[in-house]
Amino acid sequence: MQVTCPNCGARYAVDPLAIGPTGRTVQCARCSHRWREGPTAPAIVAPPPPRPVPDFVIRPPTYNSGLPALATPPAKTHWGRWLSVAGLAAVVLVIAAFVRLHQRAFDAKRSR
Numbered sequence: 001m002q003v004t005c006p007n008c009g010a011r012y013a014v015d016p017l018a019i020g021p022t023g024r025t026v027q028c029a030r031c032s033h034r035w036r037e038g039p040t041a042p043a044i045v046a047p048p049p050p051r052p053v054p055d056f057v058i059r060p061p062t063y064n065s066g067l068p069a070l071a072t073p074p075a076k077t078h079w080g081r082w083l084s085v086a087g088l089a090a091v092v093l094v095i096a097a098f099v100r101l102h103q104r105a106f107d108a109k110r111s112r
Contacts, residue, residue, distance in 0.1 A: 001040055007033035016040060 005028035016039070018024070023038040023041045 003037055005031065005033055006035055007031050 001014050001019065003012045003014045003019075003026060004010070005012075008031040010028055010030045012029075014026075014037075016026060019026075019037055019039055021039050023036055025034055025035045039112045
């Protein structure tokens with residue numbers, strides 16, 4: 001926006017937002033004259049020209065088109081649990097066999 005001093009004719013480029021919607025008192029830097037500068041009327045903006053119609057239309061892809069089908073992941077197996085249960089069972093069997101073997105040996109000594 002151009003602001004012109006009414007006293008000396010000096011012209012200044014001023015941002016319209018600095019003047020505001022209600023106007024503002026301004027001072028000339030050359031002659032120190034003060035005056036009230038009003039807001040400028042908004043410029044009439046011409047509507048943009050209509051866009052030409054294309055010969056063909058490119059449509060955006062639909063959701064998940066062209067992507068491979070999602071496969072469900074295999075169920076998680078808990079190898080840690082299986083191994084710990086199998087190890088515990090092996091330990092129990094070894095202890096049972098050890099006790100049974102020593103029980104026979106103890107019974108054999110007792111019967112003599």
